[in-house]
Amino acid sequence: MQKLPGRTKFRKFNFPKPALTRRQHKGSRREYNSKLADHTQEQTSKTKPRLFIVWSFLIAAGVGLAVNLYNLQIVSGPKLTQKARNQQMVNLRPFMPRRPVVDRNKDLLAIDRPVYTLYAHPKLFENSNHQMAEQLSSILDRDATELEKKFESRKSGITLASTLPEEIADRISSLHLNGLELIQKYSRFYPQQDLVSEVVGYVNVDRRGQAGVEYSQEKLLERSMQTIRLSRAGNGALMSDYAPDGFLSSDDLRLQLTIDSRLQRVARFALKEQMEKYRAKRGAVIVMDAWDGSLLALVSHPTYNPNEYSKADISLFKNWTVADLYEPGSTFKPLNVAIALEAGVIKADDVFNDPGYIQVADRTIKNAENKRYGRINIAQILQHSSNIGMVQIIQRLQPSIYYGWLERLGLGQSVDDTDLPFTVSSQLKSQEEFLASPVEPATTSFGQGFSLTPLQLVQMHGALANGGKLVTPHAVRALIDTKGQVHYSPNRDASRQIFSPTTSQKVVEMMESVVDEGSGKASQILGYRIAGKTGTAQKASSAGGYISGSEITSFVGILPVESPRYVVLALVDDPRGENAYGSTVAAPIAKSVMEALITIEQIPPSKVINQAPASPQQ
Numbered sequence: 001m002q003k004l005p006g007r008t009k010f011r012k013f014n015f016p017k018p019a020l021t022r023r024q025h026k027g028s029r030r031e032y033n034s035k036l037a038d039h040t041q042e043q044t045s046k047t048k049p050r051l052f053i054v055w056s057f058l059i060a061a062g063v064g065l066a067v068n069l070y071n072l073q074i075v076s077g078p079k080l081t082q083k084a085r086n087q088q089m090v091n092l093r094p095f096m097p098r099r100p101v102v103d104r105n106k107d108l109l110a111i112d113r114p115v116y117t118l119y120a121h122p123k124l125f126e127n128s129n130h131q132m133a134e135q136l137s138s139i140l141d142r143d144a145t146e147l148e149k150k151f152e153s154r155k156s157g158i159t160l161a162s163t164l165p166e167e168i169a170d171r172i173s174s175l176h177l178n179g180l181e182l183i184q185k186y187s188r189f190y191p192q193q194d195l196v197s198e199v200v201g202y203v204n205v206d207r208r209g210q211a212g213v214e215y216s217q218e219k220l221l222e223r224s225m226q227t228i229r230l231s232r233a234g235n236g237a238l239m240s241d242y243a244p245d246g247f248l249s250s251d252d253l254r255l256q257l258t259i260d261s262r263l264q265r266v267a268r269f270a271l272k273e274q275m276e277k278y279r280a281k282r283g284a285v286i287v288m289d290a291w292d293g294s295l296l297a298l299v300s301h302p303t304y305n306p307n308e309y310s311k312a313d314i315s316l317f318k319n320w321t322v323a324d325l326y327e328p329g330s331t332f333k334p335l336n337v338a339i340a341l342e343a344g345v346i347k348a349d350d351v352f353n354d355p356g357y358i359q360v361a362d363r364t365i366k367n368a369e370n371k372r373y374g375r376i377n378i379a380q381i382l383q384h385s386s387n388i389g390m391v392q393i394i395q396r397l398q399p400s401i402y403y404g405w406l407e408r409l410g411l412g413q414s415v416d417d418t419d420l421p422f423t424v425s426s427q428l429k430s431q432e433e434f435l436a437s438p439v440e441p442a443t444t445s446f447g448q449g450f451s452l453t454p455l456q457l458v459q460m461h462g463a464l465a466n467g468g469k470l471v472t473p474h475a476v477r478a479l480i481d482t483k484g485q486v487h488y489s490p491n492r493d494a495s496r497q498i499f500s501p502t503t504s505q506k507v508v509e510m511m512e513s514v515v516d517e518g519s520g521k522a523s524q525i526l527g528y529r530i531a532g533k534t535g536t537a538q539k540a541s542s543a544g545g546y547i548s549g550s551e552i553t554s555f556v557g558i559l560p561v562e563s564p565r566y567v568v569l570a571l572v573d574d575p576r577g578e579n580a581y582g583s584t585v586a587a588p589i590a591k592s593v594m595e596a597l598i599t600i601e602q603i604p605p606s607k608v609i610n611q612a613p614a615s616p617q618q
Contacts, residue, residue, distance in 0.1 A: 124179035202306035258294035270592035278575035290462035293471035325451035329537025332447035383518030394445035426452035468499035522587035527605035529561035534582030555586035
């Protein structure tokens with residue numbers, strides 16, 4: 001029998017006692033839950049105001065956003081839309097060149113051409129100032145040392161030239177030099193230089209006409225261009241895709257003048273030659289087609305180059321043939337003869353006695369150089385330029401009737417409707433003063449005591465050449481395109497009938513005798529019938545009376561006598577020398593001009609005229 005083991009001995013472990021008993025634990029959970037509930041309630045009570053604040057802020061922001069949106073979309077919507085469009089669009093009035101000016105043969109007289117302003121920025125030069133100056137001096141025709149000094153004076157923005165022609169600008173560009181800047185602009189260019197400056201005028205730096213037709217025809221020369229609206233991108237660049245079709249296209253119209261540059265050139269040369277010969281102060285030549293008043297030539301000398309108008313004497317900008325008055329002297333005598341014939345107080349074959357002087361009131365009137373001609377007819381009165389004969393003719397007219405005729409001719413008025421600017425009115429004494437003394441009609445009979453412009457004298461002689469009508473002298477023909485089609489022609493006043501065609505032709509034939517046998521022999525042209533009248537008039541003084549030793553010599557011619565059409569006036573102011581008369585100074589000028597006119601207008605010959613040397617008469 002097996003021995004049972006002894007009692008096993010167990011180790012004693014000390015287990016931790018439970019903190020709470022089950023009953024106690026249940027009580028503690030209730031306490032915990034209670035505390036948790038209290039904590040949650042406390043936290044909730046703290047969170048509610050915060051949520052209220054947040055929701056209030058969100059609601060307020062939403063309301064504000066809604067109000068602002070309403071204000072932007074509804075209240076301020078149209079205004080903001082317009083503002084946005086203004087930012088997205090730009091008003092643009094493109095630069096349009098002025099219309100060109102051409103003569104009657106379409107030869108160019110004035111045009112807008114691109115020119116360049118050249119700036120230098122020495123701080124950007126890759127070469128030295130000396131090298132740059134050497135390279136530019138020959139192109140700009142400037143001294144290299146002067147250019148180098150300019151480069152050293154400033155670092156940037158130095159103006160080297162303001163109106164460089166395109167060909168010079170191209171030469172500079174081809175050098176590819178850093179530090180040079182070319183800015184393009186347009187400038188008015190006159191290819192004929194001073195040839196027609198008294199008619200065309202010039203344009204200033206603001207592109208405004210200041211003289212001639214550049215001034216008087218500004219509206220015709222400026223191309224009309226309406227302001228357009230173009231879209232632009234965010235960077236400000238214009239969006240050409242939205243540009244209206246053809247907004248940059250310009251018309252090809254040009255202003256055509258009645259002036260013939262060929263005749264103008266001949267007139268200027270002949271005038272200048274005589275002025276230099278006689279050391280004259282100034283002179284003028286006017287050629288007019290009396291059928292319609294077209295001016296074929298209008299020259300005054302001295303003159304100026306409109307391309308360099310800033311260098312000219314400002315007094316030359318005023319065309320003195322339309323802006324200055326003078327006493328016409330003997331060149332007015334044919335008009336007085338026409339008045340007397342038309343009034344019926346004389347006949348073409350009447351004879352007068354010229355003893356060399358005549359007493360009028362308290363004045364003694366004499367012929368030039370105290371000459372006496374005895375019994376002479378009216379044609380001879382014009383041939384010899386007899387003052388005494390003219391006084392006797394006008395004395396047959398009642399002074400009031402004579403004064404009325406002078407007014408009908410336009411004395412006391414300006415040349416109406418002419419397109420040349422700055423015209424002045426002629427001067428005639430008041431009717432009361434004119435009628436108060438018999439001396440006034442007497443002196444007026446031989447072209448003294450009143451004054452007019454050279455252009456107005458041409459207009460009056462035009463009435464003798466065209467059958468008695470007073471036409472308007474003008475230099476503008478029309479606006480034409482490159483094919484010569486007329487798009488606009490100025491409307492002018494209708495001509496006024498002053499003399500009958502019979503009277504006009506009789507006076508022209510009397511004037512022919514002046515060229516054939518009288519003081520106008522120097523204007524004879526072989527094979528052509530020329531009518532004319534010389535004049536050597538005293539110059540009136542602003543203080544009254546006349547300037548001693550100072551005269552204006554002139555010659556007015558009409559051709560051809562058998563079918564009168566053209567009037568030529570040559571005028572030389574204050575020539576010097578012992579033999580300075582209308583016959584010696586002005587008549588040769590008119591002859592040269594008429595010879596050119598015959599060739600240009602292809603006037604057929606009429607008859608052979610035996611030429612004789614000119615005599616130094618009035």
